[in-house]
Amino acid sequence: MNADRIANFERMAQADPSNEMAHFSLGNAYLQAGRHAEAAASLERCLELAPEMSKAWQLCGQAQLGAGWADKAVQTLNRGYEIAARKGDRMPQQAIAELLKGIGREPPKVSTPDADAAAEAVRASGGFVCSRTGRPGTRMDAPPFRGPVGAWIQENISAETWKAWIGQGTKVINELRLDFSRDRDQEVYDQHMHEFLGLDPDMLAKLRGGAAAAQGG
Numbered sequence: 001m002n003a004d005r006i007a008n009f010e011r012m013a014q015a016d017p018s019n020e021m022a023h024f025s026l027g028n029a030y031l032q033a034g035r036h037a038e039a040a041a042s043l044e045r046c047l048e049l050a051p052e053m054s055k056a057w058q059l060c061g062q063a064q065l066g067a068g069w070a071d072k073a074v075q076t077l078n079r080g081y082e083i084a085a086r087k088g089d090r091m092p093q094q095a096i097a098e099l100l101k102g103i104g105r106e107p108p109k110v111s112t113p114d115a116d117a118a119a120e121a122v123r124a125s126g127g128f129v130c131s132r133t134g135r136p137g138t139r140m141d142a143p144p145f146r147g148p149v150g151a152w153i154q155e156n157i158s159a160e161t162w163k164a165w166i167g168q169g170t171k172v173i174n175e176l177r178l179d180f181s182r183d184r185d186q187e188v189y190d191q192h193m194h195e196f197l198g199l200d201p202d203m204l205a206k207l208r209g210g211a212a213a214a215q216g217g
Helices: 002-015 021-034 036-049 052-064 071-088 089-101 115-122 148-157 159-175 185-199 201-216
Strands: none
Touching: 002 021, 021 036, 021 052, 021 159, 021 185, 036 052, 052 071, 052 089, 071 089, 089 185, 148 201, 159 185
16 A cells, blocks of 8 residues: 555645645655655755745655754754744644654754743643644634544634634645545545644544444443
């Protein structure tokens, strides 16, 4: 299955070298297959086209570490950490910090006191803070779709962040030419959504496992 996904993304990237989503998806697929040098090259190309994509900085640094390019990875991860902090992309920021600490490096010092103070004040007053951005936001009135993942999104993701995903998701559909009549294309879309919202594989497995247990009970 992963070989088919890689081949599909390779065709997309070759057909449209300016399609950053194709390079991102290809790099991510290479990374999952343990092809670190190829993953790094694809993600570096993605960052040339979309230098504000925090998740791409995270995965690129991870791929560079896997390829044994520690010095290069540190530069990538430091830059990605600063961008993620500035944008409020809390999930990639935390993941980058863990990657740096894993090789004995501390993340760069960044200052976002106003945003952090506002979030703490909102939490203290019982207000809603988006888990992806770490910033105050509007709680959604209902889950965006059925199931445990939809429920998690309502509980953790602000309406503003969800709206941002809808815009990004439209770009994913158009640039990757997804057709939801194909299961594989739906999986690609869902994967991008999970990454954008900060839903890692462990959390997804926990959510789906809990739902399965509830149905079984």
